[in-house]
Each structure stands twice: as structure tokens, then as C-alpha cells.
Amino acid sequence: MTEPTSGTRSYLFADQVFPVLRIILLAIVTLVQTVLCGVPLLANHDVYDPAWVADAAFVVLALVGAACAPWVLRGRPLPAAVALPGTAVSLLAAAAATWTVPPDLHFSEVDWSFGLVGWHLFLLLAERVAVLIAALCLHVVISLGLFVVPGPPDRGAVGSGMIFLVSIIAFQFAVVVVVWVLHRRAERVGELAAERDRLRTGQALAEQRRLDHRQRFAGQLGATLPLLAGMADGTLDLRAPGTLQRVTLAATQLRRLFAENDDVPDPLVHELSACVDVAERRGLDVSLGVSGETVPVPTAIRRELTGPVITALSLARSRAKVTLLRAADDVRVAVVADSGTIDSATSGSHGTVVAWYSHGQHTRMEARWRPEPIRLT
Structure with missing residues (x-):
């Protein structure tokens, strides 16, 4: 009998793609925070007010990435107990870091947390696309709020800020689309794999039932043939109760x-x-x-x-x-x-x-x- 495949691990698209995607995102988070964000923070340390808040936000974001590493390196999805609190902490840390940036330097390289936190959100919410989109939108709204709260910015600041914002957000939302496509494809391939396994299992069980039925029928027929032979040759008395x-x-x-x-x-x-x-x-x-x-x-x-x-x-x-x-x-x-x-x-x-x-x-x-x-x- 062909062994059913329900007891074996099915090949699923998500099993292969998302572990690699999470490792890539962890590497991006580490590289972006260390090089593209750590250098501006140190080079412009005196402009942050207060500087210790910017430093604390940098450390907190680094700890969020480190907290994700055990699951990512083992190829496992982040549990909700890690992903959702990590998202909230990342958004708060980014808002605190942006709050320390002078109003005229928002959406510039000094505002290092704006682009960084998006990658943290990708790492935390790669398999929760709807929550990821909502978190990114909330991040943009918070950043824009901190940009306009100190006072109406001049036209030049608005233009340069929008260029900076659109260049980062457009790229990150393009990545969201890629993640969404991968997520949908993973679901579809998983459904197809489950359906394939169900069909194979059904075929194997049907074949086993057929063989079992044939064996039982052969055994029952073997017990019945002597009766038929006895009735045919007259050796059995049909009037006898037995x-x-x-x-x-x-x-x-x-x-x-x-x-x-x-x-x-x-x-x-x-x-x-x-x-x-x-x-x-x-x-x-x-x-x-x-x-x-x-x-x-x-x-x-x-x-x-x-x-x-x-x-x-x-x-x-x-x-x-x-x-x-x-x-x-x-x-x-x-x-x-x-x-x-x-x-x-x-x-x-x-x-x-x-x-x-x-x-x-x-x-x-x-x-x-x-x-x-x-x-x-």
C-alpha cells in the first residue's frame, strides 16, 4: 500500500521563502542601524535635544532587532507576543528620536529613525501584512505630526522634507507589495499542497479499503464455496436445521x-x-x-x-x-x-x-x- 503523505511534512512555499526573508530583513536592520543611522547620530550628536533620548531610542531599536534574532536565526516566525509589543516599542522609540530632532532638520539624515523603523516593522510583521501596512501608516502620521507641531514649516523645508519622505516611503511600500505577493502565494501554494496531500491520502485509503474488501470477500467466498458445492452435489441436506x-x-x-x-x-x-x-x-x-x-x-x-x-x-x-x-x-x-x-x-x-x-x-x-x-x- 502507498503510504499516506499526511504524516509527512508537506513542501510549503512559506517554509522556504519566509525564513530567508526574515534573515535578509534582520541583516538589513543591523546594517542600516549600524552604518546609515549610527554614523549620523554620532556626527550630529550635539543637535539632538535632549541627546540622551536619541541615544536611548537608538539602543531600544537595537534591542528590538536583537530580540527577534533567536526566532529569525532558527527559521521560525515571530510569535504575536514578540511581534506586537515589538511594533509598539519601535514606533514609540522612533517618535521619541524624531522628537529630539530640531524642527528645521526633520526628514533629513539627522532624522535617522524615520527610515530605520520601517525595516524594524518589516522584520516584526513580515507575515502580518495588514498590521504591517497599518503600522507604517501610523509611523508616517506620527512623523508628519511632529514635523508640523512646532510651527508651519517654510516652503523649502516642506519640499525637501517631502522628497525625503516619498523616497523612503515609496521604496518601503514597494517592499510591502512584494511581501504581500509572497504572502498570498505562500497561502495558495500551502492550500495546493494540502489538497494534494488530501487527495493522495484519500487514494491510499481507498486502495487499502479495496484490498481489504477483496481479501475479506475472498475469505468469505472461501467459506461459502463448500456450502455451494455441497448443495450442488447433494451431499448437504437443505432440510437440516444446521x-x-x-x-x-x-x-x-x-x-x-x-x-x-x-x-x-x-x-x-x-x-x-x-x-x-x-x-x-x-x-x-x-x-x-x-x-x-x-x-x-x-x-x-x-x-x-x-x-x-x-x-x-x-x-x-x-x-x-x-x-x-x-x-x-x-x-x-x-x-x-x-x-x-x-x-x-x-x-x-x-x-x-x-x-x-x-x-x-x-x-x-x-x-x-x-x-x-x-x-x-
Whole structure:
């Protein structure tokens, strides 16, 4: 049998692209902060007011990048508990650094935090595109607010500031578009990979069911052929109760086996109905009662539940009643028939328990299965 691929790791586009993207962003953050922002901060240290706030903002942004490094270097996405607080801290640090810049030097190389914090946001929110766009817009709004709050800037400051702002923001929003495309493609490829695995798993299970059904049919046919041969050559007496019981048992088993392969909403009821149908065809007065909602029952369990039903119906003389009781934690199949005296109890290999009780000329059989509860870890 081909092994299902659901137990193996699927190739996903995101598994390959985003770890590399995060490493690139971490390298950009480190390089931009060290070279393009650290040098202007040191060269123009005396213009910041107060300078210690600009220094603290620089250190805080460096710590944000360092906090992301353990996840990035291990190729893992940043958890929300790191990404969202890191975003808030980065925006506050950038606003504090911009606040220390003189009004006439906003949106210049002295305003080093404006371009740097965008890369921090990319690093923190690469897989949360909507939040990334909102954070970038908030950053621009805060920077523009700090630009105009001290007083209306002159035309020259506005022109140079807008050129600086547009050149950085346009590039960063272009990167946002690339990240968004990668994110959408990752989702699509992930969906295709999951669908491929689902189809392969379904094919493997269908093939396994087909082989299992063929083996069971071959085994059942092997048990039935001697009966057919005996009836054909006259060595079996069809009037003998034992022979009739063997024929009835074989016919019911074959009918249930055929029903097992049908695609129906409620397989257990369908298979019980097949057993009842065979019993009715031989003149037995049979009723089937079902109580409770549909409960998923594996094929092997259904075989262990319906097997005793087949036996009980084959032993019945004139009438029988089949009852199916279902709950989330308990599935029971019972048969009451006028089949004489039988007292026994057996356990199946899949956790089913079968018990026979006799009351005068009537026998009651009960097959029971209790699904294991789902354990939340």
C-alpha cells in the first residue's frame, strides 16, 4: 500500500521563502542601524535635544532587532507576543528620536529613525501584512505630526522634507507589495499542497479499503464455496436445521460485506439494514430500531458490532428485534430473538464487548463499543 503523505511534512512555499526573508530583513536592520543611522547620530550628536533620548531610542531599536534574532536565526516566525509589543516599542522609540530632532532638520539624515523603523516593522510583521501596512501608516502620521507641531514649516523645508519622505516611503511600500505577493502565494501554494496531500491520502485509503474488501470477500467466498458445492452435489441436506443456519449465516455475511463498501451517510445503520433484509427474505419477522445521532464508527468496529447480529439473526426461528442505541461515548447493538438458550460473553480485538443472555426460548445479544474520549493536550 502507498503510504499516506499526511504524516509527512508537506513542501510549503512559506517554509522556504519566509525564513530567508526574515534573515535578509534582520541583516538589513543591523546594517542600516549600524552604518546609515549610527554614523549620523554620532556626527550630529550635539543637535539632538535632549541627546540622551536619541541615544536611548537608538539602543531600544537595537534591542528590538536583537530580540527577534533567536526566532529569525532558527527559521521560525515571530510569535504575536514578540511581534506586537515589538511594533509598539519601535514606533514609540522612533517618535521619541524624531522628537529630539530640531524642527528645521526633520526628514533629513539627522532624522535617522524615520527610515530605520520601517525595516524594524518589516522584520516584526513580515507575515502580518495588514498590521504591517497599518503600522507604517501610523509611523508616517506620527512623523508628519511632529514635523508640523512646532510651527508651519517654510516652503523649502516642506519640499525637501517631502522628497525625503516619498523616497523612503515609496521604496518601503514597494517592499510591502512584494511581501504581500509572497504572502498570498505562500497561502495558495500551502492550500495546493494540502489538497494534494488530501487527495493522495484519500487514494491510499481507498486502495487499502479495496484490498481489504477483496481479501475479506475472498475469505468469505472461501467459506461459502463448500456450502455451494455441497448443495450442488447433494451431499448437504437443505432440510437440516444446521445446514439452513449455515446457509443463512453465509448469505447474511456476504450481504453485509457488500453493504460495507457502499458510500452512505450512516454506514452502521446501512449494514444493519442489510442484515435485516436477508433475515426478512427468509421469512423472519424482524424490526430495526435506531436511537441517537450518527456516531462515527470505524470499519473494524462495525464488523465486530454486526458480526454477532448476523449470528443472532441466523439462529432466530421466526422473529427478532434489532436495536441500535448511540451516544457520543457509547454505541450498543442489541438483538432479541427466539433462538433458544445461549449464554456467553466475549471481547473483540478493538474494544467491543459482546454478551448473550437467555430468557426461556428467547435470547438477547448485546454488542457494545465505547469510543475513547478525545484528550486535549
